[in-house]
Amino acid sequence: MSAASLEPVRFVDLAAQQARIRERVDAAMARVLDHGQYIMGPEVAEFEAKLSAHCGAAHSIACSSGTDALAMVLMAKGVRPGQAIFCPAFTFVATAEVVAWLGAHIWFVDVDADTFNMDPVSLEVAIKAARAAGQEPVGVIPVDLFGIPADYDAVSKIAAREGLWVLGDAAQSYGARYHNRRVGALAMATATSFFPAKPLGAYGDGGAIFTDDADLADVIRSILFHGKGTSQYDNVRIGMTGRIDTLQAAILIEKLAIFDEEIEARNRIAARYSKLLGSHVATPVVPEGLQSVWAQYTVKLPEGADRAAIQAGMKDKGVPTAVYYAKPLHRQDAYSHHGVAGGELPVTDMLSGAVLSLPMHPYLDEATQDRVVDALIGAL
Known part of the structure; x- marks a missing residue:
């Protein structure tokens, strides 16, 4: 099909x-x-x-x-x-x-470049x-x-x-x-x-x-x-x-x-994403001793990647993506007069141009997840 x-x-x-x-x-x-x-x-x-x-x-x-x-x-x-x-x-x-x-x-x-x-x-x-x-x-x-x-x-x-x-x-x-x-x-x-x-x-x-x-x-x-x-x-x-x-x-x-069952499912799906995508993009890092609930599964694209083109290519395959957050708060007009640690936030600025969030929910089956993975790899 x-x-x-x-x-x-x-x-x-x-x-x-x-x-x-x-x-x-x-x-x-x-x-x-x-x-x-x-x-x-x-x-x-x-x-x-x-x-x-x-x-x-x-x-x-x-x-x-x-x-x-x-x-x-x-x-x-x-x-x-x-x-x-x-x-x-x-x-x-x-x-x-x-x-x-x-x-x-x-x-x-x-923020930290790995945990965000x-x-x-x-x-x-x-x-x-x-x-x-x-x-x-x-x-x-x-x-x-x-x-x-x-x-x-x-x-x-x-x-x-x-x-x-x-x-x-x-x-x-x-x-x-x-x-x-x-x-x-x-x-x-x-x-x-x-x-x-x-x-x-x-x-x-x-x-x-x-x-x-x-x-x-x-x-x-x-x-x-x-x-x-x-x-x-x-x-x-x-x-x-x-x-x-x-x-x-x-x-x-x-x-x-049913929430704890859903958390288990989210972690299983996230682990599978990381296994399938780990050699193509920077996958999320969960520090030892911590467990995420995966509100988002967010990867970092390779340096120089055209994020807009990747999103468009995935959309053509029927796979939605999102960017959280393309414009960080210290660059928002309403907050530009507030303080910035050290005068600049280099990691925040880097992440704003590199992150991409993929479909994530506890009912994501493997066949659908494979579509997401294939669409991302194909668009890179």
């Missing part, structure tokens, strides 16, 4: 997952429709309890999105103008966006520069890019020495492991996203915050409900509408039930 006659490959196949759990999801949604508690219904607390049991965090707080999860932690920590927060430039804009909302200074940090995660050496350079600029460093937001946990040991050691807190941006990594600990229990607080295409995704927006700090959890629960005290009509702080809908919580309960 010719490539033209084949169905296009799905970059993320949500339909295959839905076919597996459709009856359970329908029943879960029906229960919500029957009891009618669409906001803060019983499924929300049930989902939070299951998240804590799954990741090991003492407190799990389901919320409206991954972006709001990050923002509410910063609000709870009292982030304000004059303070400095450090994050990688090679990530989605939400990580930096929430810092800008609160008027603090952003310092962009370079925050480079601790670059972090130290940025902290020193922020202090030299008269700013008050207060926090670090490492990102677990593409599903691989950041170097939390190194980042946390620097943060402790410098008196900074650590907020893990796990928008792409919920379910991953870091030396036998789950993401969610690796930092002062962790934020994740349940955007539909994430490894654990809702059928709409959603997110969660994880922490072992009971006082911080109480403040965040107040913030997500308009800064409520004894009720939403007793407002003890500035808040927002940060709640997750009951329907999304109900759906996520069913998805969480």
Whole structure:
């Protein structure tokens, strides 16, 4: 059968997952429709309890999105103008966006060329520069890019020495492991996203915050409900509408039930990709003792490769690709006035021109994966 006659490959196949759990999801949604508690219904607390049991965090707080999860932690920590927060430039804009909302200074940090995660050496350079600029460093937001946990040991050691807190941006990594600990229990607080295409995704927006700090959890629960005290009509702080809908919580309960099986499948598929592609492109590196959830399977193309031509050639074969991220945050117009560690981020700039993400989901069969591999090799 010719490539033209084949169905296009799905970059993320949500339909295959839905076919597996459709009856359970329908029943879960029906229960919500029957009891009618669409906001803060019983499924929300049930989902939070299951998240804590799954990741090991003492407190799990389901919320409206991954972006709001990050923002509410910063609000709870009292982030304000004059303070400095450090994050990688090679990530989605939400990580930096929430810092800008609160008027603090952003310092962009370079990343490791193999893991794509925050480079601790670059972090130290940025902290020193922020202090030299008269700013008050207060926090670090490492990102677990593409599903691989950041170097939390190194980042946390620097943060402790410098008196900074650590907020893990796990928008792409919920379910991953870091030396036998789950993401969610690796930092002062962790934020994740349940955007539909994430490894654990809702059928709409959603997110969660994880922490072992009971006082911080109480403040965040107040913030997500308009800064409520004894009720939403007793407002003890500035808040927002940060709640997750009951329907999304109900759906996520069913998805969480099969999530560990899906993580195993993602790792099996990633290992096969690496075996088939290892002699053609630079395949992802997962440090020893870590497990990724493979939100993306991202390769580095050979130096001098024409990425646009490769993407076009693969598209002609019915194989979609994506580039995360072609324009890093320190080069975005809205963030160009913020700090850059050492004045330049050479690894970030290199990766922005070299990375290519391939179809990845737990229902990717070997025949379809072979199509992806053959299309990439043929287009190189």
